[in-house]
Amino acid sequence: MKVLHVNAGLEKGGGLSHIVNLLTEANRQDADFELLTLADGPVTKAAKKAGIKTTILGAQSRYDLTVLKRLAKFINNGNFDIVHTHGARANLFVSMxxxxxxAKWIITVHSDPLKDFEGRGM
Known part of the structure; x- marks a missing residue:
């Protein structure tokens, strides 16, 4: 079973911790998976540092809908059985x-409010 994990790539809270920990363990188990991030950011950097096969889709902004066609092509050309989205933007983009x-699509919602909204007021 081949799994594609998709994340926006910009998170620095609970999503980052969960994704990198999950995929680090999957690497140890020789699971067949890849990580795709919509943009370069903290998740991408942490995943690459952990030795996780990671591709950056190259979204130019948080609202760059031009990546939708590339995302569908990447999924279908990669022959993934499952697409596992992590985070609101990845969930939204795959829903579109x-x-x-x-591929079958599954969702995980992540949140660590103390880190996710750090420095943004209450």
Whole structure:
């Protein structure tokens, strides 16, 4: 079973910790998976440092919908059985292309409010 994990890549809270820990363990188990981030950021850097196979889709902004076609193509060309999205933007983007992809789609919602909203007021 081949799994693609998708994340925006910009998180620095609970999502980052969970994704990197999960995929580090998957690496130890020789699981067949990849990580795709929509943009370069903390998740991408931490994953690469942990030796996790990571691809950056190259979104130019948080609202760059031009990546949708590339995302669907990456999923279908990669012959993934499962697409596992982590985080609100990854969930939204895959929801917009779900009828165009062959893989099954699952979602995990992550949150660590003390880190996710750090420095942004209450």
């Amino acid at each position: 292309i779900k009828k165009q992809i062959k």
